[in-house]
Amino acid sequence: xxxxxxxxxxxxxxxxxxxxxxxxxxxxxxxxxRLAVVGESGAGKSTLALAALGVVRPGLRRAHGSVLxxxxxxxxxxxRARRRLRRTTTAWLSQDPASALTPTMAVRELIAEQLGRxxxxxxxxxxxxxxxxxxxxxxxRLPHQLSGGQQRxxxxxxxxxxxxRLVVLDEPTAGLDPAAARTLVTEVGxxxxxxxxxxxxxxxxxxxxxxxxxxxxxxxxxxxxxxxxDALARISADAGAEPTPRAFVTDRREPGSDxxxxxxxxxGPGSGRMDTRPLLRVESLAVGHGAGDLLRGVDFxxxxxxxxxxxxxxxxGKSTLAxxxxxxxxxxxxxxTLDGRxxxxxxxxxxxxxxxxxxxxxxxxxxxxxxxxxxxxxxxxPARLLRGLSRAAAAEEATALLDxxxxxxxxxDRRPRELSGGQRQRVVxxxxxxVRPRLLVCDExxxxxxxxxxxxxxxxxxxxxxxxxxxxxxxxxDPDVVRSGCERVLALSDxxxxxxxxxxxxxxxxxxxxxxx
Numbered sequence: 118x119x120x121x122x123x124x125x126x127x128x129x130x131x132x133x134x135x136x137x138x139x140x141x142x143x144x145x146x147x148x149x150x151r152l153a154v155v156g157e158s159g160a161g162k163s164t165l166a167l168a169a170l171g172v173v174r175p176g177l178r179r180a181h182g183s184v185l186x187x188x189x190x191x192x193x194x195x196x197r198a199r200r201r202l203r204r205t206t207t208a209w210l211s212q213d214p215a216s217a218l219t220p221t222m223a224v225r226e227l228i229a230e231q232l233g234r235x236x237x238x239x240x241x242x243x244x245x246x247x248x249x250x251x252x253x254x255x256x257x258r259l260p261h262q263l264s265g266g267q268q269r270x271x272x273x274x275x276x277x278x279x280x281x282r283l284v285v286l287d288e289p290t291a292g293l294d295p296a297a298a299r300t301l302v303t304e305v306g307x308x309x310x311x312x313x314x315x316x317x318x319x320x321x322x323x324x325x326x327x328x329x330x331x332x333x334x335x336x337x338x339x340x341x342x343x344x345x346x347d348a349l350a351r352i353s354a355d356a357g358a359e360p361t362p363r364a365f366v367t368d369r370r371e372p373g374s375d376x377x378x379x380x381x382x383x384x385g386p387g388s389g390r391m392d393t394r395p396l397l398r399v400e401s402l403a404v405g406h407g408a409g410d411l412l413r414g415v416d417f418x419x420x421x422x423x424x425x426x427x428x429x430x431x432x433x434g435k436s437t438l439a440x441x442x443x444x445x446x447x448x449x450x451x452x453x454t455l456d457g458r459x460x461x462x463x464x465x466x467x468x469x470x471x472x473x474x475x476x477x478x479x480x481x482x483x484x485x486x487x488x489x490x491x492x493x494x495x496x497x498x499p500a501r502l503l504r505g506l507s508r509a510a511a512a513e514e515a516t517a518l519l520d521x522x523x524x525x526x527x528x529x530d531r532r533p534r535e536l537s538g539g540q541r542q543r544v545v546x547x548x549x550x551x552v553r554p555r556l557l558v559c560d561e562x563x564x565x566x567x568x569x570x571x572x573x574x575x576x577x578x579x580x581x582x583x584x585x586x587x588x589x590x591x592x593x594x595d596p597d598v599v600r601s602g603c604e605r606v607l608a609l610s611d612x613x614x615x616x617x618x619x620x621x622x623x624x625x626x627x628x629x630x631x632x633x634x
Contacts, residue, residue, distance in 0.1 A: 120147060121145045121146060121147050121185070122146055122147055122148050122150075122186065122187060122282050122283050122314075122315035123144070123145070123146040123169055123184075123185070123186055123283055123315055123317065124144075124145050124146075124183075124184070124185040125142060125143055125144045125145075125165070125168070125169065125182070125183075125184050125185075126143050126182055126183050126184075126185075127141050127142075127143055127181065127182040127183075128141070128142045128143065128165070128168060128179070128181075128182030128183070128184065129141055129142075129179070129180040129181050129182055130161070130164055130168065130173060130177050130178065130179055130180065130339075131177065131178050131180050132176065132177055132535075133176050133177075134527075137180075137338075137339050138161050138164050138177060138339050139161045139164055139165060139168070139339045140338075140339045140340045141182070141340065141341075142161075142165060142182070142336075142339070142340070142341055143182075143341070144334060144341075144344075146283075146315045146316075146317060147315060148282065148313050148314065148315055149309065149310075149313050149314075149315065150315055150316070150331055150332075151309065151315075151316040151318065151329065151330040151331045151332075152316070152317050152318070152330055152331065152332050152333075152334060153318045153319075153320055153326060153327040153330035153332070153333045153334070153349075154166070154317065154318065154319050154320070154333075154334045154336060155320060155321065155323060155327055155333060155334070155335055155336070156335055156336035156337055156342075156567070157337075157567045157569065157570060158537055158538070158539025158540065158565075158566050158567050158570045159537050159539060159540060160336040160337055160338060160339065161336050161338075161339040162287075162319045162336055162537075163212065163287055163319060163537055163538060164177065164339075164537075165319075165336070166209075166285050166287050166317065166319045168184055169184060169186070169207075169283070169285055169317060170186075170191070170203055170207055170209055170285060171184065171186070171191030171192060171194065171199045171202070171203070174534055174535055175532060175534055175535055176531060176532065176534075176535035177535070179192065186202060186206060186207060186282075186283055187202075187206050187282055187283070189202060204279070205279070205281075206281060206282050206283060207281050207282070207283045207284070207285065208276035208277060208279065208281035208283070208284045208285070208314075209276065209284075209285050209287075210269070210272055210273050210276050210284075210285070210286045210287060210289055211272075211287050212287045212288045212291065212483075212538035212565050213481050213482070213483040213484060213538070214265075214268040214269040214271075214272035214273075215260055215261075215265075215268050215481050215484050216481075216483055216484060217272045217275070217276070218260040218268060218271065218272055218275070219260075220259065220260055220261060221259070222259070222260075223256065223257050223258060223259055224240075224244070224255060224256050224257070224258050224259075224260075224263070224271055225237060225240045225256035225257065227260075227271060227275050228240045228243055228244075228271070228274055228275050228278060230275075231275050231276075231278035231279050232278050237253065237256060240256055241256070243274045243278065244256070244271075244274065246274070246304055246308075247270040247271075247273060247274055247300065247301060247304055248270070248297060248300040248301075248304075249267060249270050249271065249274075249432075250432075254409075258406060262406040263432075264431055264432050264433075264434070264435065264436045264437065265292040265431075265436050265480045265481065265560070265561060265564075266292050266293045266294070266297055266431030266432060267431065267432050269289070269291070269292060269293065269301075270297075270301060273286075273289065273301065273305075277308055277312075280312055280314075281312075281314055282314050282315065283314060283315050283317070284305075284309075284314050284315070284316050284317070285317045285318075285319075286305070286316070286317070286318045286319065286320075287319040287538070288319060288320060288321065288322075288538065288564070288565060289301060289302075289305070289318060289320065289326065290302065290320065290322045290325060290326050291321075291322075291480075291561070291564035291565055292431075292480050292561045292564045292594070293431050293594065294429075294430045294431050294594045295325075295594065296430060297430065297431040297432075298322065298325055298326075299325065302325055302326055302329050306329060316330070318330060321565075321566065321567045321568065323349065327349055328349065331346060332344065332345055332346050332348070333345070333346075333348040333349045334348070335348055395418040395419065395420055396419055396420055396421040396423075396455065396456055396555060396556055396588050397418060397419040397442070397453070397454070397455055397475075397556055397588065397590075398418050398452075398453075398454040399415055399416060399417050399418070399442070399451070399452075399453055399454075400416055400451055400452050400454070401414055401415075401416060401450065401451040401452070402414075402415040402416070402438075402441065402448050402450070402451030402452070402453065403415070403448055403449040403450045403451055404434065404437055404438065404441050404446060404448045404449060405449050406437075410449055410612065411434045411437055411612060412434045412437065412438060412441075412609075412612050412613075413612045413613065414612075414613055415438065415451065415612075415613060415614050416614070417607055417614050417616075419556065419588050419590055420588065421555065421586050421588050422582060422583075422586040422587065422588060423588050423589075423604060423605070424579065424582055424588075424589045424591065424602055424603045424604050424605075425588075425589070425590050425591070425603060425604070425605045425606070425607060426591045426593055426598065426599045426602075426603035426605070426606045426607065427439075427590060427591065427592045427593070427607045427609060427614075428593065428594070428599065428606060428607070428608055428609065428617075429608060429609030429610055430610075431594075433609045433610060433612075434609060434612065435560070435592045435609055436479075436480070436560055436561075436592065438592075438609070439477055439479070439558050439560045439590075439592050440477065440479075441453070442475065442477070442558055442590075443464060443475060443476075443477035443558060444460065444461065444462065444463050444464030444465075444466075444467055444472075445464060445477070447462035447463055448462060455471060455474060455475055455555075455556065456474070456555070458471070460475070469502075469503045470503075472503060472552075473499075473503040473504065473552040473553065473554060474554055474555040474556065475554060475555070475556045475558070476549035476550075476552065476554035476556070476557055476558065477549070477558045477560065478542075478545050478546050478549050478557065478558070478559045478560065478562050479545070479560045480560045480561035480562070480564055480565075482533075482538070482541035482542045482544065482545040482565070483533055483534070483538075483541055485545050486533040486541065486544065486545065486548075487533075488532065488533055488534060489532065490532070490533075491529060491530050491531065491532060492519070492524075492528055492529050492530070492531055492532075492533070492536070492544050493512060493515045493516070493519075493529035493530065495533075495544060495548055496514075496515035496518055496519070496529075496544065496547050496548045496551050497511035497512050497514065497515040497551065498511075499548055499551050499552050500514055500515070500551040500552060503552045504551075504552055504553070511551075514551060515529065515547070515551065516529065518547040518550055518551055519547060521547065521550070521577065522543040522544075522546050522547045522550075522574070522577065523543060523570070523573055523574075523577075524540060524543055524544070524547070528540065528544075538565040539565050539566045539567070539570055541565075542562060542565045542566060542574075543574065546559075546562065546574065546578075550581070553585075554587065555586075555587065555588060556587075556588045556589070556590065557578065557587060557588070557589045557590070558589075558590045558592070559578065559589060559590070559591050559592065559593070560592040561592060561593060561594065561595075562574060562575075562578075562591075562593075563575060563593070563595045563597075563598060564594075564595070568597075571595065571597065571598075572597065572601075575597070575598055575601065575602045576602075578602065579602050589602075591603055
């Protein structure tokens with residue numbers, strides 16, 4: 118048996134066209150060591166993380182190279198032996214934590230299943246360790262009744278319950294407010310010291326997660342661009358203003374070009390005229406999960422063409438409110454009015470125009486996309502259904518939208534699981550834009566993106582807002598989104614919403630995490 122828990126040697130993975138996704142990647146990780154893998158969206162980070170577990174995404178092919186976990190060559194094992202290894206020796210937390218949680222199992226059952234027979238008190242102890250509620254009501258919730266941040270922490274508690282030797286975390290702090298992110302990172306560190314597992318963390322969180330690791334490995338175009346305990350310092354020095362890898366801060370647009378100019382047929386002329394009347398009005402809204410209301414007496418308005426941020430700690434009800442607006446979670450009481458008309462509580466009872474005009478872009482893109490449909494079909498389908506476009510016209514618009522959100526047109530034939538998390542997030546945005554919404558509700562749309570790509574996406578949304586009078590409600594923990602893309606801030610706390618002044622933009626010091634919004 119090798120001394121290293123994880124050994125990756127000369128690993129190369131190619132896409133269906135034979136283009137490299139990973140090229141000659143190698144790393145070694147021993148018990149108790151922590152390695153952060155960073156790089157821009159699409160650099161191959163998630164492909165490397167899955168390969169460490171003996172998984173190659175559909176459509177990709179391992180060209181050569183080996184992966185040893187606890188001394189066993191995972192790609193030489195039978196599928197049955199590989200599943201046993203993943204169940205007993207490794208733990209995995211994906212970018213889409215909801216996919217790791219059985220939708221019909223309550224929180225208590227999800228964690229108790231990994232512990233064997235466990236009492237509510239034992240489950241409560243695991244929940245408290247990750248700063249989650251430990252009462253019986255929370256333990257009885259189903260995954261869809263949790264916020265994105267709560268789903269992530271429950272999935273982590275479940276993953277660590279089996280005391281694995283190798284833990285692979287893919288964007289563990291995504292979708293968490295700064296306080297919850299610090300709690301999660303601190304708890305992972307404590308559990309690692311206690312259990313001695315090796316940790317491989319895929320992350321864009323250079324201000325917190327990467328700095329808690331012993332070494333940083335930088336991927337650029339599927340190749341190892343840098344590695345070592347000082348890699349993050351070199352990244353920060355090259356970036357100058359903030360701790361962001363070189364590839365992250367490159368402006369992909371040529372000087373003088375207008376990469377995000379409205380695509381033909383997507384933006385109408387003169388659509389940037391500002392309409393100051395309320396487009397969305399929420400009055401006396403109460404929303405809950407089972408007994409009791411999580412939100413109560415919620416009142417706010419969003420005008421046409423306005424960008425508003427909704428902020429608050431993880432678990433405060435932000436995602437629940439977003440789902441309520443979209444008709445995916447009926448309120449206990451109160452009304453949601455769009456363009457002067459009261460919306461039915463459930464989406465299926467709303468008109469096609471109402472469903473098109475209010476679009477939710479959620480923080481679980483994998484769960485939002487049909488696994489068997491191509492990217493192009495996922496984008497063109499809503500345009501055909503809600504706008505009545507022909508198949509050819511919808512396909513043409515899907516191609517234009519892929520370019521608009523910065524994705525290669527060639528990705529249109531792929532399935533969701535063949536994409537990176539950041540690519541899936543942009544596909545979901547393109548799908549929402551295909552029906553020409555008037556209000557876009559964006560729930561943590563930057564959480565799976567590197568800093569530069571996140572700025573491109575929020576910049577794109579802001580340009581669409583300017584050109585089309587699109588109203589945007591950003592549900593976010595990202596201070597960059599709040600400061601640069603929003604005119605007003607709504608703070609959610611103790612079940613209610615209150616207006617809060619937007620803080621002025623301020624440069625982030627090199628090596629320091631961005632302050633909370």
